[in-house]
Amino acid sequence: MRKGLISLCLTTLALSATAPVFAETTQADIDRGKELAYSRKDGNCLACHKMDDGKLTGNIGPELAEMKARFPDREMLFKRIWDETQFNPVTVMPPFGRHMILSKQEINRIIDYLYTL
Amino acid sequence: MLKAKVILVSLGIALAIPQAMAGSTPEEDRKEAVEYFKQMFPDVPFEEFVNGQYALNEDRRKQWESMQDFPPYEFAVAEGQEMFETPFANGKTYASCFENDGIGIRQNYPYFDTKKNEVITLELAINRCREANGEKPLRWKKGAIASISAYMASTSEGKPIDIKVPDNPDAMAAYQDGKEFYYSRRGQLNFSCASCHVQNPGKWIRADFLSPALGQPANFPVHRSKWGELGTLHRRFAGCNNNVRADPLPAQSEEYRNLEYFLTYMSNGLPVTGPATRP
Amino acid sequence: MKKPLLTIAISLALSAPLAVQAGEKEDFEELYAKAQSTHKDAGTFQWTVTGDRLKAAKSAADNGEHKKAKTMANEALKLAEESVAQRKKQQEAWRMVAIGN
Known part of the structure; x- marks a missing residue:
């Protein structure tokens, strides 16, 4: 019960931050992030990226590994998932945030998961 | 030229094409496209491009060849x-x-x-x-x-595709319209036809293997395993649009006909192979 | 003396939520109409998801679920605005990866 309350508080904290600098990440956040990353109708990251234990992955984008080392700045990673066309106008990566494919919270959960890779 | 453009863009240099210069002829476009795909797939003979993914992927080709004794169409x-x-x-x-x-x-x-x-x-x-x-x-x-x-x-099997764009402003406009459609990003996922078939042929998008633009219309109507039956090119256009969450346009709408016009012109000189099979 | 007052009080109390509902309904209709016309502005660049939200908004409104109807109409409007932005941007941006000028 208390755990539930704490995680609720943390989630609320994470939800209220636009691009949170740091929020305590729970296992539930990571699990939700993986679910969103793998789901075809949400992130569908596997369509283009090899990652983790994903099956039948595409190879249009680079493999998603060592994410914390490659993107030490969480806010930068958030911005690139939000709209990669701002960084590379010819990318085929969908602007997940700008086009409302994923919400801010959903992108944050995916980042929680990506940082475990 | 394409590569040069992409490099320019990635360097953040604005492309200023003077309007008078913009708009190459269909034949210039076609030659440049053939050259582009030749550089991308140097081992694939020109005529093989009509076989799409089977020209680029050995495993897929073997599966396909085993189907040829009793083609489903x-x-x-x-x-x-x-x-x-x-x-x-x-x-x-x-x-x-x-x-x-x-x-x-x-x-x-x-x-x-x-x-x-x-x-x-x-x-x-x-x-x-x-x-x-x-x-x-x-x-x-x-x-x-x-x-x-x-x-x-x-009845036309093997005959080289021979699309003409007459010297007529309306014909040129129809061709240009189709070209613009092909390269314009659409839908919530922000994909153009070219995002997959010019920028990424030969790669996998999940379990689907992307074919090059060159030769694509030569094998229509096509029998897709996914459909379990034959379908026309415009059925495929609509399916692609839908996949990227763009509202498909009606089959035989002016937009899709112009798109077919541009796309088929790009395949001039390649042999007619329709009907064919695809996954 | 007390009775009419009570009646007024009761009828006020009853009409308040109705007034709010009527206001919500007007808000919804304005929002829905705006979403629809923006979606139309996208021309051949309409998104399937916008149409889905519009349908969901309409059926929620028909079922009297005004809050859900407004949420859906609002999402439809935002999606439609992005599709219009895409249409405008692509008028030039399509050239970026085009073979030939």
Whole structure:
């Protein structure tokens, strides 16, 4: 019960931050992030990226590994998932945030998961 | 040129193409496209591009070759021939509407009709033929129209695609319109046709292998395992649009006909191979 | 003396939520109409998801679920605005990866 309350508080904290600098990440956040990353109708990251234990992955984008080392700045990673066309106008990566494919919270959960890779 | 552009763009240099210079001729576009794909796939002979993914992936090719003894579209082609040869209520047949009685002409479609000022696809010509002879038009994407089109394509097997853009501002505009459609990003996922088939052919998007733009229309109508039947090119256009969460346009709309015009022109010189099979 | 007052009080209390509902309904209709016309502005660049939200908004409104209807109409409007932005941007941006000028 208390755990539930704490995680609720943390989630609320994470939800209220636009691009949170740091929020305590729970296992539930990571699990939700993986679910969103793998789901075809949400992130569908596997369509283009090899990652983790994903099956039948595409190879249009680079493999998603060592994410914390490659993107030490969480806010930068958030911005690139939000709209990669701002960084590379010819990318085929969908602007997940700008086009409302994923919400801010959903992108944050995916980042929680990506940082475990 | 394409690579140069991409580099310029990635360096953040704004592209300022003077309007007077913008707009190369269809033939310049086609040659540049052939060169682009040749550089991308140096080991693939030009004529092989009509086989799409089977020209680029050995595993897929083996699966495909094992299907060739009993192609799943055979029955539809026979059915198409029967419909093609069966007279309408007025006693005339489809042959009366086409050059050379409709035999061996697939490679000339689509063409730009300078009197009607529009692109005429083979399927459009089939339905206009029916209407001119007092018959109801067929539904556009599958079924009887795909079978008739498949039969007509089969009589043109191996003939080089020969699309012409006449020296006429309306024909040029139709071609340009199709070209713009091909390269414009659409849908919530923000993909153009070119995002996959120019920028990423030979790569996997999940379990689907991306084919190059060059040669794509040569094998239509196509029997897809996913459909379990034959479908027309415009059915495929609609499916692609839908996949990227863009509202598909109606089959045989002006936009899709212009798109077919541009795309087929790019494949000039490649042999007609329709009907064919795809996953 | 007390009775009419009570009646007024009761009828006020009853009409308040109705007034709020009527206001919500007007808000919804304005929002829905705006979403629809923006979606139309996208021309050949319409998104399937916008149409889905519009349908969901309409059926929620028909079922009297005004809050859900407004949420859906609002999402439809935002999606439609992005599709219009895409249409405008692509008028030039398509050239970026085009073979030939």
